[in-house]
Amino acid sequence: MLLGTVAAVAAGAQTGRQSGPMSLAYATRAQITHRLDSLVQVDQQGLGKPKDKKARAAEIARLRSRLTDGDFQTGDRFLVDFGAPGQRPDTVIVLDSVKIAMVNWPATSLHGVLRSELQGAVEKYVAAFVREPRIRVYPLTRLQFVGGFGRPGVYAVDPTRPLSDALMVAGGTQNSSKPDKVTIHRGDDEIMSQKSVEQAIAEGATVQDLGLESGDQIEVPRPRQVNSFGRGRLQTILFSVSIVTAVLAFVRASYAGQ
Known part of the structure; x- marks a missing residue:
């Protein structure tokens, strides 16, 4: 059991990802330091693929910054x-x-x-x-909601509430958008895929459970809209169809009256 746990931690350190469901967003200083030491040790051994090394280096820099500067930013x-x-x-x-x-x-x-x-x-x-x-x-966790939400924008949400509640703070997903296509991003990285978000919502996971941090972005595709040119063409076609229908009805009525 112990060997399996050590192996899981080492694997997580190689890829730069957490080995468990909880991230370190609400971790203690000792827990962050332990994670950082593990990452540095693996990094010194040069383990992992180039992509894994890049992710690990980014996490090392982020953890060092947290230990020095803390977690809070202007506007939190x-x-x-x-x-x-x-x-x-x-x-x-x-x-x-x-x-x-x-x-x-x-x-x-x-x-x-x-x-x-x-x-x-x-x-x-x-x-x-x-x-x-x-x-x-x-x-409170400051999250940005973009795309097909009823009220997109930046909101400070209670991290102990389920993710589904956080989505409702932004007005929920619009009827014509795709609620099963929600993704979560941190900077340029997608940290939760559509499938992961869907599972988290189904399980009632909280913002804190998911390790979301202030500045993370929750995105859902915007409803597909017909542009003004396409809408104009559609209206013209419907108008033409209605005229043809009216003419045919008039012709039928004329023959019926003879």
Whole structure:
């Protein structure tokens, strides 16, 4: 069993992909460091095909950047619940220079903070102004919805909700589009195929389960539309057909009356 697990991890390191269903989007610093060390070790051995080496190098760079710069970017959002009865959680927006500010308190930086460290970082920030704060922090994932969605655009979604709920935030797929053709992209790479997305929706997988990150793009083909020239030709043809039909009906009626 142990040998099989080690082999699976090594295979994942060679290809630059995760060996399990969870990515490292919400992993701890120790888990990311362990993954990085595994990738670097395999990379030093020069294992894998050129495509695998390229993917591995990209992941190594991405993980090193996360450990240094953190996970948050300008425009990211999260909710802070102070636990007051009847009070809705506050929405906090990450400002320029990756800083946040709450109430009228001085701003603090989230530079170097991972998603898994956000709760502790915000607690420390609030504790400087509130004695023994009891808060809960809920990170949101900023996703871009493009193509045949009812309301395409960028939305901050709850990562603990199913992917199907995230699709509905963007208005769902239009009736004339193809809901079974949804794909998910990160930069120039397709990270989830149509089949993978369809399976994830069927299983009720959450945004967090799938390891989606802020900036990922969810795409569905736009409904096929007839251009104005084609629509004009179609209308002309239908009009001509209606005239011919009317003439034939008139002729038949004339013969019938004789």
